[in-house]
Amino acid sequence: MSRRFSSAIMAVAVLTTVSLGLLMPVNGQTPAKVATPAATPWTPPRTPDGQPDIQGIYARGGVGGLAVEARESNGPHGAENPLDATASNPLSVSDRPDGLRNIPKGFNVGGTPVAGPAPAEKRRLGLIDPSNKVLPWKPEEDRNRRDFLKRTNPAASLRYVEYDARCALPGLFLGNGPFEFIQPPQEVVVLSEYSHFTRVIHLDGRPHLGSNIRLFNGDSVGHWEGNTLIVDTTNFNEFTAFSREIPYLSDALHTIERLTIIDQNNMDYEVTVDDPKLFTKPWKTAGLYRKVKKGYEIMEYACAEGSLTLENIFGKPPSR
Amino acid sequence: MSNKLYLAVASFGLFLAARPVTAHHAFAAEFDVSKPVKVRGSITKVDWVNPHSWIYVDVKDADGKVTNWHFELGSPNALFRLGWKKDAIPAGLEVEISGYRAKSGEPVGNARSLTLPNGHELFTGGSAPDIDGK
Amino acid sequence: MNTIRRSIISAAAFATILWLMEIPALAQAPAARAGAPRRMADGKPDFNGIWQALNTAAWDIQDHVGQLGVPPGQGVVEGNEIPYQAWALAKKKENFANRKTADQTEVNCFLPGVPRITYMPFPFKIAQTSKAIAFSYEFAHGLRIIQMEGNHPDPDSFPDTWMGDSRGHWEGETLVVDVRNFNDQTWFDQAGNFHSDALHVVERYTLTDPDHINYEATIEDPKVFTRPWKMSMPLYRRVEKNMELLEYECVFYLQEERYKNAPFKK
Numbered sequence: 001m002s003r004r005f006s007s008a009i010m011a012v013a014v015l016t017t018v019s020l021g022l023l024m025p026v027n028g029q030t031p032a033k034v035a036t037p038a039a040t041p042w043t044p045p046r047t048p049d050g051q052p053d054i055q056g057i058y059a060r061g062g063v064g065g066l067a068v069e070a071r072e073s074n075g076p077h078g079a080e081n082p083l084d085a086t087a088s089n090p091l092s093v094s095d096r097p098d099g100l101r102n103i104p105k106g107f108n109v110g111g112t113p114v115a116g117p118a119p120a121e122k123r124r125l126g127l128i129d130p131s132n133k134v135l136p137w138k139p140e141e142d143r144n145r146r147d148f149l150k151r152t153n154p155a156a157s158l159r160y161v162e163y164d165a166r167c168a169l170p171g172l173f174l175g176n177g178p179f180e181f182i183q184p185p186q187e188v189v190v191l192s193e194y195s196h197f198t199r200v201i202h203l204d205g206r207p208h209l210g211s212n213i214r215l216f217n218g219d220s221v222g223h224w225e226g227n228t229l230i231v232d233t234t235n236f237n238e239f240t241a242f243s244r245e246i247p248y249l250s251d252a253l254h255t256i257e258r259l260t261i262i263d264q265n266n267m268d269y270e271v272t273v274d275d276p277k278l279f280t281k282p283w284k285t286a287g288l289y290r291k292v293k294k295g296y297e298i299m300e301y302a303c304a305e306g307s308l309t310l311e312n313i314f315g316k317p318p319s320r
Numbered sequence: 321m322s323n324k325l326y327l328a329v330a331s332f333g334l335f336l337a338a339r340p341v342t343a344h345h346a347f348a349a350e351f352d353v354s355k356p357v358k359v360r361g362s363i364t365k366v367d368w369v370n371p372h373s374w375i376y377v378d379v380k381d382a383d384g385k386v387t388n389w390h391f392e393l394g395s396p397n398a399l400f401r402l403g404w405k406k407d408a409i410p411a412g413l414e415v416e417i418s419g420y421r422a423k424s425g426e427p428v429g430n431a432r433s434l435t436l437p438n439g440h441e442l443f444t445g446g447s448a449p450d451i452d453g454k
Numbered sequence: 455m456n457t458i459r460r461s462i463i464s465a466a467a468f469a470t471i472l473w474l475m476e477i478p479a480l481a482q483a484p485a486a487r488a489g490a491p492r493r494m495a496d497g498k499p500d501f502n503g504i505w506q507a508l509n510t511a512a513w514d515i516q517d518h519v520g521q522l523g524v525p526p527g528q529g530v531v532e533g534n535e536i537p538y539q540a541w542a543l544a545k546k547k548e549n550f551a552n553r554k555t556a557d558q559t560e561v562n563c564f565l566p567g568v569p570r571i572t573y574m575p576f577p578f579k580i581a582q583t584s585k586a587i588a589f590s591y592e593f594a595h596g597l598r599i600i601q602m603e604g605n606h607p608d609p610d611s612f613p614d615t616w617m618g619d620s621r622g623h624w625e626g627e628t629l630v631v632d633v634r635n636f637n638d639q640t641w642f643d644q645a646g647n648f649h650s651d652a653l654h655v656v657e658r659y660t661l662t663d664p665d666h667i668n669y670e671a672t673i674e675d676p677k678v679f680t681r682p683w684k685m686s687m688p689l690y691r692r693v694e695k696n697m698e699l700l701e702y703e704c705v706f707y708l709q710e711e712r713y714k715n716a717p718f719k720k
Contacts, residue, residue, distance in 0.1 A: 047583070048495035055585055154423070158713040167371070168706050169595060180599065182586045184502045189581040191588055193397070196597040198590035198699075200579070206696045215701050239706070298599055299397045300615040304705040305564045305639070306369025312350045312422065315718035368613040396613040405611035 042263040044227065049185040051203070052227050052261055057180045057296055058289040059112040060269065061125070112178055113293040116265035123268060129284035135246075141278045148247060155313055163241050166310065167303035169197055169216035171240040172233065172255060172271065179289070180298055188222065188229060193298040201231050208234050214251060216240065227261040242273070250277035265291040351392075351430040355421035359389055359429075363413045368396040368406060375409070375431065377417065391417050391431035393444040404442065413437065419444075491627075491661035496584040499627050499661045503580060504692040504699065507573040507669075514645040515685060524644075530573070530685040536647060537680045549646025557644055563594055563704035565616035567640025568633050568655050569671040569685065571596050577692050579699050587622060587629070592699045606634045614651055616640060631657040642673075650677035665691035 044052040175194035186204040214237035222231040267289040274282035361377035373393040416435040422428035492500040510527030520526035558564040576592040587600040600622040614637035667689040674682040
C-alpha cells in the first residue's frame with residue numbers, strides 16, 4: 001500500500017484533526033473557548049454489581065509529558081533532531097525547563113480507529129495543576145534529574161537506560177495501550193496491549209498491601225462516585241518513570257486517578273502525582289480515553305522476547 | 321500541504337494517525353540521524369517481533385562483496401494494522417530500504433521506509449524521524 | 455412444633471430442588487464451599503478469582519524422579535506417553551540435554567506458551583464478565599484475552615505469538631478455549647518437550663466445586679506428534695483473604711544481573 005503523505009505530514013494532519021475534533025462542537029462552528037454543559041448527560045448502563053459500565057477497548061490520548069509523536073523538525077534548536085542530546089539541548093527531548101513536553105493542541109491516540117466523535121466540549125488536557133504549568137521540582141532533585149539525563153545518551157550504564165526500553169512494566173503513565181476495561185464484581189481490570197500487562201483496581205474496600213511489597217504498577221484500590229472512578233495507588237517501586245524527560249519517580253509515589261464518563265465513547269482522565277521525595281507539592285495532569293471501533297482486538301505485545309535494545313546499546317553480556 | 325490538511329479535517333475524530341505511537345526507547349540511543357543510509361538487497365529474513373520487527377537483507381557492494389544488513393521496523397502489531405502481511409515481504413524479495421545507521425557503525429539501521437520491486441514505498445511505523453521533515 | 459418441623463423439612467426440600475435445578479437467579483447468593491459453583495448474573499459458572507496448579511508439571515509433564523532442584527512428580531499426561539514422531543523424539547532428547555541453556559522460559563524469562571503458563575508455579579487470575587474473559591498470570595505478567603467472538607487470524611499474514619490466539623465458547627458448564635497462531639519458541643516444560651508453529655491446543659475448564667477447576671488441554675501438532683494427546687490436572691483456588699497477584703519480573707532481574715558491568719564494547 002503506498003502512502004500519499006509522509007508520516008510527518010500525516011502526524012501533523014492528525015494532530016490538527018484531533019485538536020479540531022476536540023475543539024469543535026459537532027455542528028462545526030468555531031472552537032468553543034468555554035466548556036458548556038452537554039444538553040443531556042450520559043447515563044451509562046450498569047454492571048450486575050452496580051458499577052457504571054465502561055467496558056470496552058480504549059485508546060488513551062496523552063497525559064501530559066508522555067512520548068507524544070509530534071515533533072517540530074525545525075524547532076527551537078534549528079535542524080537538530082530533538083532526540084539527540086547536545087550541549088544546547090542536554091535534556092534530549094523537551095526544551096521546557098521542568099522537563100515536561102509542550103502539549104500540542106490535540107492528542108494522538110496512537111493510530112487506533114476510534115468508535116465515535118470526540119466530546120463536543122473542549123477538554124482539559126496536559127498539566128492542569130499548578131496553574132502556572134511548571135512542575136514543582138525540589139531544586140536539588142531537578143538538578144539530579146538533569147545530571148541523570150546527560151548520562152542517558154549514550155547510556156553510561158544499565159541504570160541510565162529508560163525502563164521503557166528495557167521492557168519493564170510501564171506503570172501508570174507510559175505505554176499507550178490500547179486498554180481493555182473489564183468489570184467483574186468488585187473490580188475494574190485494565191488490560192494493556194502494550195507490554196501485555198494487567199492492572200487490577202480493587203473496589204471491595206480492602207486495604208493497600210503492606211509497605212514492604214513494592215510493584216512496578218503499584219497497588220490500586222478504588223471506588224465509584226457517580227460516574228467517576230477514583231483510584232488510589234501506592235506501593236510503587238523505585239523503577240517508575242513518568243516520561244522520557246522525567247526518567248524516574250521515587251518509591252514514595254502516591255497517585256490518585258479520576259476517570260469520568262463523558263459519553264458512551266469518551267472518558268476524561270486526570271492523575272494527581274504526589275511524590276514528596278522529588279516535588280514540593282503534588283501536581284495534576286489530564287488526558288482522554290476514547291473507545292475504539294468495534295471489531296478491534298488487542299494483539300499480543302511480547303517485549304523482552306524480541307528486544308535487542310540492551311545488546312545494541314552495550315554489546316552482548318559475557319556468558320557465564 | 322493545505323489540501324491534505326483539509327482532507328484530514330474532513331475525517332476528523334474518526335481515524336487517527338497512520339503512524340502509531342511507540343512509547344519506548346529513544347531512537348537516539350542506538351541510531352544516528354546524521355548518518356542516513358539507503359541499501360538495496362535481497363531479503364534473507366524478517367523477524368516479526370515486538371517491540372520492533374527486524375528485516376535482514378543481503379547487500380552486494382560494487383566489488384560484489386555481500387554484507388547482511390539488518391534494519392529495525394515498527395511493531396508487528398502496527399505493521400499488521402497498517403495492512404502489512406507477513407507473506408507480502410518474503411525471503412528472496414529485492415527491496416530498497418532507507419533509514420539511519422546505528423551509532424555502533426555496524427551494518428545495522430533503523431528503517432524509515434521500504435520500497436518494493438513494483439516501486440511502492442511502505443512506511444515502517446518505526447521511530448525514525450523523517451528526513452524531509454515537513 | 456409439628457408444623458414448624460414440617461415447614462423446615464419443606465423448606466429444605468425446596469432449597470435442595472432449587473439447587474439441583476440450578477436456577478440462576480436464585481443461585482446468585484454465594485454457594486457453600488462444598489457445593490455448586492457460583493454463578494454469574496448471566497447464568498454461566500463463575501471462574502472469577504485467583505487459581506494455581508499444585509503439581510510438578512513445570513519441571514516435567516511426565517512421571518519423573520526427584521533430583522537436586524527438581525521435585526519428583528507423577529505426570530499430567532494421560533497415558534504418560536507423548537506420541538512424538540521419530541525425528542521429534544530425538545529432538546526432545548537433545549532439548550533435554552541442552553535444557554540449561556535452551557529453555558527460553560527458564561533461561562531468559564520469556565513467555566512460556568500454552569499450556570505451560572497454566573502450571574508454572576505461580577498464581578493466575580481469571581477475570582470474567584458476560585462480555586469478556588481474561589487470564590492474567592503472575593509469571594512475567596503474562597496475559598491471555600479469551601476472545602468470545604470471531605475467528606483465529608490467518609497464520610500466513612498475522613504475526614505468530616508466544617501465547618497463542620484464544621477463542622472461547624461454552625459447552626454446558628465447560629469453558630472451551632481453542633488456541634492457535636503459536637510460534638515454535640516455547641516448550642511444554644523444563645524437560646524439553648516441544649512443539650512447532652502448527653501447535654493447536656484445546657483447553658477445557660470445568661468447575662467441580664467453587665474452589666476447584668478440572669483443567670484439560672488437548673495437544674495437536676501434525677509436524678511433531680503422530681496423534682493428539684492430552685494432559686489434565688486440578689487447579690486450586692487461592693482462598694487467602696485479599697489474595698492478589700504480585701509481580702515476578704524476571705526479565706528485569708536478569709537484566710540487572712547480566713548488564714551490571716555494562717557497557718561491554720569499546
